[in-house]
Amino acid sequence: MYLSEHKKAMGPTSACSDILGGRIRVNLVVSPSRSAHRRPRLVTRAQVDKAEDHAVAVIGRHKPVYKNANFPTDAEGRTYHLGTKEGEVASRILSVGSVSRAQLLSNLLDPPTPGRPLFQRTSSRGFLTITGRYEGVPVSIVSTHMGQPNMDFVVRENRAVIRGQMAIVRLGTCGAVQRPAKLGDLLIAAHGSIAIRRDPDYWTLLDGHESLLHKRNGASSNGAANGTTAATNGSSAAALYGGFTGRKPYVTSLPVTANQQLAALLAAEAARVVGPDRVVEGLNASADSFYSSQGRTGSDFDDRNEGLLADLVAAHPDLVSLEMETFQLLDLARCSKGSIKAIGMCVALAERYSNAFLEYHKLEELEISGGTAALRALVRVPLDGPSEAEADVLKERQVQYVWT
Structure with missing residues (x-):
């Protein structure tokens, strides 16, 4: 954005770089007859020439x-x-x-x-x-x-x-959920992906459940037995809120499949680059957050996710990777009327089962290896x-x- 300069009151205008390296200039135009400390009014670029005796700041940039x-x-x-x-x-x-x-x-x-x-x-x-x-x-x-x-x-x-027709290969980083996946391996979502979503209704119903308990306990007669009252209130609350006790804080989707032709090409190229013992094919899981829906625990929030990873592994024995994007890629490819072939592959940056994390100086080499395999698979897959x-x-x- 370009503005006329307010030299008397503000001094020379300084330019700063935005996050994309572009230049942003913010200048003020003030009539000599106006107080320099007056708050400028915001106008569009087209209004600058008409603002003869007003403090003016032009904010914004050319928008399409x-x-x-x-x-x-x-x-x-x-x-x-x-x-x-x-x-x-x-x-x-x-x-x-x-x-x-x-x-x-x-x-x-x-x-x-x-x-x-x-x-x-x-x-x-x-x-x-x-x-x-x-x-x-x-x-x-x-x-x-x-x-x-x-x-x-x-x-x-x-x-x-x-x-x-299009082909898309995702190359990202992920957590290895269980063996044989380990640090530095290339994990390919050849079995597709599931989605994990934190269900906010669980906490909404929980709040309603506890609020109802509190109100009914407070209204109970002085002679009522606390145990009997709590049991009755709990039962009533569960019925009132649609059986809250059977609801889970995290919802998992059914698997969405990957393109098997592209998956096979990617697995073969990855094995040529890093060796077959460093390539693991299996099921991926994409979570809607990095923390709660991936089973990362902490004391700052009531996430109720302590058993999430164990539950996922028990329900999906072929689950190897946990990240945040692949499910959406495969789901859209599935709904593209056959116009998109897609697969996801990730570098195992962490072992969730051992809590180990990859040394970052090793990541660049693995990114290049994964990128080489992905590009080779992309140029070899036939497209209409x-x-x-x-x-x-x-x-x-x-x-x-x-x-x-």
Whole structure:
């Protein structure tokens, strides 16, 4: 944002860098006849020229115009969260958690043509997309950040700007739930993924249950036996609140399957890179939080999750990994009408069963190994190209591809 400078009262304007490295300037315009300490009023850029004798601060930046509230894109066709458009994202995508991991793995891509660096775009929401080629095949690396909502943005908005079938491999970090999974292994969700959700209704009903007990105990006659009153009140409360005693604080979904063709390719490539003894295939679990829904305990909150991990292992003997994104990826792929092939693979950063944690200086090497296996699998999986109708649309729009 650009503002006129308030030099007399405020001195020279200082510029600061935002988290994406852009420059932000905040300046004030004050008429000499006005008090310098007067609070400025906020106006738009268009009003600056008209504000002849008022203290003015222009706040904000140029914003694109969105017309479709159902699926917002701007006049260039750029998506709302990722900020990419057709021609900037390849149909084969490596999804990673952090921006730094995306930048690290971009070094694995083919060297770009001299004078034509890899395409990189960071959106206003912090999503980084890097597009180039791997073994001559167009691929994109996208930083997805954490949690299922961010994975939802990535899958849906990339689907909107890509024609033809897509393949997505998620490379993240996770906790190894039980052996044979161990620190530093590559854990592949070949058996699919379940979702774990903290059920807030459990605590709502618990509060109602305890409140009712308190009220009825307080209203009991002086001669009533406390044990009898409590038992009666507990029974009544359970009935009133829909049988609270049978409700669980955490809800687990049924498994969603992964694409077996892509899973097999990924497992084979991972075994070639790190060795078969460091690759474990099994079921993944994606939680809606890092703490409570993953069974991490503490004294600050009433999470009631002390037995969560044991219950998960007992219910799912093939469970090997616990993280926060893969379920959403596989669920959306399942609902994509066959247009998305997806699989998740994670570096075991922690052993939940032993409480051990990987030394961070070892992580970069494992990220490169996992990224190499993922890229190899992506370029080898067969995908259907755009239909004739889609090809006609691309030709009509004269879409320019950043990798050509």
